Amino acid sequence: MEISASDLLKQVQAAVDKASGEFSKRAEEALKEAKNSGDMSQQTKTAVDKIASEFNALNKAHEELKASLGEVEQVVAAANTQGRGDTRAQTVGEILAKSDALQAFAQSVQGGRRVNIPVTRAALISTGVAEGVVEPQRLPGIDVAPRQRLFIRDLIAPGRTTSPAIFWVQQTGFTNNAAVVAENTKKPESEITFATKITPVSTIAHLFKASKQILDDFAQLQSTVDAELRFGLKYAEEQEILFGDGTGVHLHGIVPQASAYTPAFTPEKVTQIDHLRLAMLQAQLARIPATGHVVHFTDWAKIETRKDSLGRYIIGNPQGTTSPSLWNLPVVATEIPAFVGKFLTGSFQYGAQLFDREDANVVISTENNDDFEKNMITVRCEERVALAVKRPEAFIYGTLPADPVTP
CATH class of the missing domain: 3.30.2320.10 (hypothetical protein PF0899 domain)
Structure with missing residues (x-):
């Protein structure tokens, strides 16, 4: 016949209570003996130490069993809530939504204020993602496209200019008729032509x-x-x-x-x-x-x-x-x-x-x-x-x- 975790915990609890009563009784007898005689016999001292050791071991087992049972009850409760028996880890959204810090932050929103909520690594791992994608290796620097040098x-x-357009005079031609001339003669005439230009910015x-x-x-x-x-x-x-x-x-x-x-x-x-x-x-x-x-x-x-x-x-x-x-x-x-x-x-x-x-x-x-x-x-x-x-x-x-x- 199988014993449930709850029944096992009850049996251990009863044993702890019994050991606690026995330990308390023997401790009172030892104190009474020491008070009457001024000292405690070696036999009584040995018996008290033995009961104390057994009590501590039993109490430790009780606490471990109690913790294990608590974890089992959480899993069962989660499975009943979800309608299936898997032990799905909480997502980041679930952790944030249930966080006491977030609840307090939502009740007194302040501009520019930040709230820090610890999130476990398991919550950051998405389901259905190929291995190696979650934690990629970061290469130093940035791979940029090659560039030419402009000269x-x-x-x-x-x-430099402070105007929306540039105005200048451009020389468009030059006819050079310079020559050697004699005294009292007309000098040759050269011709230079110009044009005004406007270049917008x-x-x-x-x-x-x-x-x-x-x-x-x-x-x-x-x-x-x-x-x-x-x-x-x-x-x-x-x-x-x-x-x-x-x-x-x-x-x-x-x-x-x-x-x-x-x-x-x-x-x-x-x-x-x-x-x-x-x-x-x-x-x-x-x-x-x-x-x-x-x-x-x-x-x-x-x-x-x-x-x-x-x-x-x-x-x-x-x-x-x-x-x-x-x-x-x-x-x-x-x-x-x-x-x-x-x-x-x-x-x-x-x-x-x-x-x-x-x-x-x-x-x-x-x-x-x-x-x-x-x-x-x-x-x-x-x-x-x-x-x-x-x-x-x-x-x-x-x-x-x-x-x-x-x-």
């Missing part, structure tokens, strides 16, 4: 949305977002400086205004290097010496890897650490797809100037659309600039030979 802005003369901007918590909790992510937004802005600026068509709010870029490549002569076995040198000559003949070249990364790699008949690099130096240059002028490489197979040679410092009305800046707002309701933020990055191509003839734009001939 076009650095080549152009810098400037354009805004270049973009934005994106992010979770407010993730930017608050992850400072490295915030700095990365700031850097990426600024890079995206500069990349768009790079394309506008080179290819802006001047319509609407677009900048009037250098390429649409540049002079077409027209070589003064054609050398034997024309190469890409020859084209760049003849473009320098064309700028020189326009009396505006070139200060740099712009080519695509791919085309510059082709130029640097060209070899002579003995297999020696013509201009490239695999161990060199100096900045790229050709014909004693700096070479700027760009990754803009429209520049593949093209080149731009010109006097960047003299022929164009970029005016900053508002420097690139990053602004964060929580009041855009429904950001407040969704606890999101909107991050905006923008700048205001104006480009003045003062001397279009200072720039030569052309196409590189597709298949350069090895000399």
